[in-house]
Amino acid sequence: MKKWLTIALVLLGFAVYSQNEGLFNRATSAYNEGDYEKAIERYMEILDKGQHSAALYYNLGNSYYKLNQIAPSIYYYEKALLLQPNDPEIKTNLSYARNMTLDAIEALPETSLSRIYNSITGLFTFDEWSYVGVGFMLLFVLAYLAFYYLRYSSHKRIAFVTSMISLILVVVCLVFAFMQYRNFETDQPAIVFAEESVVKSEPNQRSSQVFVLHEGTKVNVLDQLEDYRKIQLVDGKTGWIQAEDVKLLKDF
Numbered sequence: 149m150k151k152w153l154t155i156a157l158v159l160l161g162f163a164v165y166s167q168n169e170g171l172f173n174r175a176t177s178a179y180n181e182g183d184y185e186k187a188i189e190r191y192m193e194i195l196d197k198g199q200h201s202a203a204l205y206y207n208l209g210n211s212y213y214k215l216n217q218i219a220p221s222i223y224y225y226e227k228a229l230l231l232q233p234n235d236p237e238i239k240t241n242l243s244y245a246r247n248m249t250l251d252a253i254e255a256l257p258e259t260s261l262s263r264i265y266n267s268i269t270g271l272f273t274f275d276e277w278s279y280v281g282v283g284f285m286l287l288f289v290l291a292y293l294a295f296y297y298l299r300y301s302s303h304k305r306i307a308f309v310t311s312m313i314s315l316i317l318v319v320v321c322l323v324f325a326f327m328q329y330r331n332f333e334t335d336q337p338a339i340v341f342a343e344e345s346v347v348k349s350e351p352n353q354r355s356s357q358v359f360v361l362h363e364g365t366k367v368n369v370l371d372q373l374e375d376y377r378k379i380q381l382v383d384g385k386t387g388w389i390q391a392e393d394v395k396l397l398k399d400f
Contacts, residue, residue, distance in 0.1 A: 168194050168197060168199050171191075171193055171194050172190075172194060172204070174190055175188075175189075175190035175191045175194075175207070176207065178190060179207065179210070179211055184211045184212075184214045184215050185215070187207070187211045188208060188211045188212065191207060191208050191211065200227075200231075201231065202228045202229075202231035202232040203228075205224045205225070205227040205228035205231070206224070206225065206228040206235075208220075209222070209223075209224035209225035209228060209238075209242075209245070210241065213241065213244070213245055216248075218245060218248050218363055218364040219339055219341045219363040219364045220341075221245045222246060222249070222339055222364045222366070223339040223341075223395060223397065225241055225242040226339065226366065226397050227397055229242060230397060230398070233270065234270075234271070248364070249362065249364035249365055250364075251361055251364075251365045253382055254382075254383055255382040255383060256382065256383060256384055268324075269324050269327060269328055272324075272328075273328060273332075274324075274325045274326075274328035274329035274332060275325075277321050277324045277325035277328060278321070278325045280321045281317075281321030284315075284317040284318045284321060285314070285318050288311050288314035288315050291310040291311035291314055292307070292311045294307040294310075295307035295308050295311060335368060336368060336369040336370075336396060336398065337368055337369075337396075337397045337398070338368070338377075338394040338395055338397060339364065339365070339366055339367075339394065339395055339397065340361050340362065340363055340364065340365045340366075340389075340394050341363060341393060341394065341395050342361075342363060342390070342393035342394075343362065343363050344363075345360065345361050345362070345393040346360055346389075347359050347360065347361060347379070347387035347388065347389050348387060348389070349387060349388070350388060351373045351374065351375075351376035351378070351388040352376075355388070358385070358386075358387040359387065365381075367379040367381060367389070367394060368380045368381075370386065372391065373388075375390060375391050375392070376388040376389065376390060377389055377390075379394070
């Protein structure tokens with residue numbers, strides 16, 4: 149019975165994959181024909197089935213960009229970048245979309261040390277750093293076995309040094325993976341979807357206006373209270389915005 153159940157689940161998986169692949173191809177064909185709304189509709193069908201990928205979000209971003217809908221365009225480009233943070237095409241198209249936003253916000257300057265750290269840790273996502281660490285662990289095991297079985301002292305020395313370097317790199321990769329994971333968990337980016345949204349000093353209508361944001365601007369959500377979310381901009385400014393005016397990126 150278990151055998152037939154396993155076979156049925158495998159066949160069902162293939163059927164779902166084939167169906168989603170067919171939808172993806174039809175959506176891409178609609179995009180190539182200039183029917184961007186139809187392309188969006190078909191891409192959304194795939195999302196509604198619980199499937200997502202960087203390619204899917206990227207194509208959605210392109211479709212909305214062609215329709216001059218900046219907020220959803222940036223939103224899906226950013227989601228694609230979360231899954232593939234080093235993809236040059238996603239970064240390029242995202243920069244084009246950002247150029248169409250109204251809010252010009254200058255990021256706080258980074259120190260040289262912080263810039264170097266971010267450039268190194270940003271090479272991979274936290275799960276990719278884990279995979280790299282596993283690779284170095286395998287190299288450590290192989291080098292250790294080589295050290296144990298090799299006969300010549302010069303070969304043993306090379307194997308020992310290789311094993312020690314591999315072990316150190318394992319620790320480094322795990323530290324980077326932990327740091328990236330912690331940043332991923334604490335960082336809650338969102339995109340402003342309202343055409344214009346007033347940011348308040350406190351989470352109520354009676355509080356004073358701090359600044360105004362427009363659609364497509366990226367913010368980081370720090371807290372939530374009832375119908376308001378506390379946000380922070382890249383320049384360090386904070387305030388409270390209506391929860392319905394922003395859409396969280398990490399909703400998958």
